[in-house]
Amino acid sequence: MDSSAVKEWLFGKTLPELEAVAAALGMPRFAAGQIAGWIYARRVTDIAAMTNLSLRNRERLSERYCVGLLPVADVQQSSDGTKKYLFPTLQQRYIESAYIPDKDRATLCVSSQSGCRMGCRFCMTARQGFAHNLTSGEILNQIRTIPESGKLTNVVYMGMGEPLDNLESVLNSIEILTAPWGYGWSPSRITLSTIGVIPAMREFLNRSAAHLAVSLHDPIPSERLAMMPVEGKYPIGQVVAELKRHDFSHQRRVSFEYIVFAGINDSPAHVTALVRLLSGLKCRINLIRFHAIPDAPMQGADEATMIRMRDALARKGIITTIRASRGEDIQAACGLLSTREQEKQAE
Incomplete structure (x- = not known):
């Protein structure tokens, strides 16, 4: 099953919402701005591509979240x-x-x-x-x-x-x-x-x-x-x-x-x-x-x-x-x- 259907999307979250995600996962607050930059400015579709986040933080994110996005039908x-x-x-x-x-x-x-x-x-x-x-x-x-x-x-x-x-x-x-x-x-x-x-x-x-x-x-x-x-x-x-x-x-x-x-x-x-x-x-x-x-x-x-x-x-x-x-x-x-x-x- 597509992970976008079962995991919560990061795409569509505001900066304060991303800060709450980072805090809940024990990540530094500035990580929220990094995530926002990858999703919106750089348009990545995979958390693994967020290379200025530590590997451990990318793994933590991936356990509960996906970037999201649904293709045109x-x-x-x-x-x-x-x-x-x-x-x-x-x-x-x-x-x-x-x-x-x-x-x-x-x-x-x-x-x-x-x-x-x-x-x-x-x-x-x-x-x-x-x-x-x-x-x-x-x-x-x-x-x-x-x-x-x-x-x-x-x-x-x-x-x-x-x-x-x-x-x-x-x-x-x-x-x-x-x-x-x-x-x-x-x-x-x-x-x-x-x-x-x-x-x-x-x-x-x-x-x-x-x-x-x-x-x-x-x-x-x-x-x-x-x-x-x-x-x-x-x-x-x-x-x-x-x-x-x-x-x-x-x-x-x-x-x-x-x-x-x-x-x-x-x-x-x-x-x-x-x-x-x-x-x-x-x-x-x-x-x-x-x-x-x-x-x-x-x-x-x-x-x-x-x-x-x-x-x-x-x-x-x-x-x-x-x-x-x-x-x-x-x-x-x-x-x-x-x-x-x-x-x-x-x-």
Whole structure:
């Protein structure tokens, strides 16, 4: 059996967690920094390669730990260069990541959970239900093991699951991405997308400098509730009110994701409600084309509607863009690949 399935991973541990490992094994505290350097900067996959640790300390580590990492299980490539990667999890489930190259940018959209408990009506992942949270190692594994890992310019926590429903693992993974003892990224390369879990969102804003994107999709509470059950617990008006209490400088951005559904959330009344809701908050809106999922009752709006909404919002002073549709031929924006794999394994 692969040791990564039975031994605890070092990969995905923060420096304080590695210090605790070193202390428990009777190793000097500075050994934690050495281990972090081997795992994150030098990208080793075997404890035996950590040659500035004594042989005895490497043996102690190997008795209980492995570096970790799980290989890609499958990949689909779109005609536009987008790739959807399938990964196994440590609990015999599957998750997805989407790699999106675009001129001088290369973005990876990572998952934070297997399945999701939020129940959004337009989301394929929601149909899986919630299986389990990913560890910080499983989150970072998506970034570390794809062939394009060294080319990445940006990471977005916008894959399967609600990142703020797995707050500590997500924050630990961001710490590893941004810390000088980790990968040393600027927080401006990282965006977290949430449907608005207010207590965890507050924690994220206080403990991280990464960008925030809020899945809004409808500014009218009754309509939003019909497609997003979270509206009943954390109304979008309260989400925006919380955001207005925080300082968003030029280094940190807050944006709102808005999937445009034909005949549902695309009228002038919705534009008016959006402007009223977001008044006084420095932000931008990303209008998104809907990638249809099997048996979904919703349809995406046409191009003319997208342009009309963008222009109407821009005239009201809200920076608004239409996100380019990527990977539609491989359904890169949904959990279909992992759903099919899990169904296949259950047969």
